[in-house]
Amino acid sequence: MNETMRTILHRRAIRRFDTKQIEEEALQQILQAGLYAPSAGGRQGVIFAVCQDKEINERLGKIKRANSSPRMATATSYVSREQPSIADDPKLTNAFYNAPTIITLFAPKNFLFSAEDCAVAAENMMLAADSLGIGSCYIGQGWNAFADPYGQEILKKWEIPVDHYAVMQLLLGYPRPGDKYPEGKSRKSDRILRF
Template identity: 80%
Template sequence: MTENEVMKTIMYRRAIRRFEGKQIAEDELEQILQAGVYAPSAGGRQGVIFAVCQDKEVNEKLGKIKRANSNFRMSTATSYVSKEQPSIVDDPKLINAFYDAPIVITMFAPRNFLFSVEDCAVAAENMMLMATSLGVGSCYIGQGWTAFADPFGQEILKKWDIPNGYYAVMQLLLGYPRKEDKHPMAKPRKEKRILRF
């Protein structure tokens, strides 16, 4: 459909929630982080902090806390997130909201800044596209603060030395997609979302 490499990457990117257990290559992780660091930021303030956790035990504990603190309606036969890469909304057996991803990047930003969420979101998209281009799977996880909503989470925030006044906006999961899985298909796009004048 297109020869443009950026467009091809955009079209190919999908949320990946089923990961190989192994870590991704260090140079790939570094490129993905640089893609985040070079994202736009409101007023050029570069306020986002990227806390990269590759500790399996910590990621699992935080993912379980997040799952326990999430309120949502489970999927139905006609309304679901993904059949190929099920989310916690799709499958009640998933008890880790980070899906055992080998890398969980929590993105922190100032609590009292109007554009903290946008700053994290644009950095995350840069990182997801870079990950896709390298064959690394990624998934955006919203409401990052719910992973820290108990004493273990609070202890981790202290250990990571997160500055006062910063909060966890979101997480970005990274890992190689499982070899046995087919790459997921995009859902059909809803019509009439582009208005041209």
């Protein structure tokens, strides 16, 4: 197996983070992985807003939590037992799990492929992060974090164009020391059809 395949198989969603910030050099490489992702029509319309301000990240994470109504886990249906999500544990009040670096991916509101452009960029970045020993988690419905006056104030402060919206957030940080690295769910391989 080559290094790329090993990284793809190793990457897991991380929701328990060390408080230590990631190194600037690692962040630069992760961002480069995002810039080099494919984009529909080669338009490169995704904006990567990096926030390492603890207070802003915490407030936006709490707004997002308050605006999310995930289907709650049951005994047989859950997101992760090893690294619980907000759907698994109602006691989690921050939808960003106190990750030290959060990148919000913004893309044009009136473009058919905005979500796809962000998703492929995020996957590139998650794999780059994993290859550098950094944990990541994809957070969907990015707009929820900005759905109150404080969120709107942040959008203005960051000078996000009004014709763009927050598609998703990418959480980055080192996995919490002492935690067993998550194995994740086994993969349903019967989804592959061969003809």
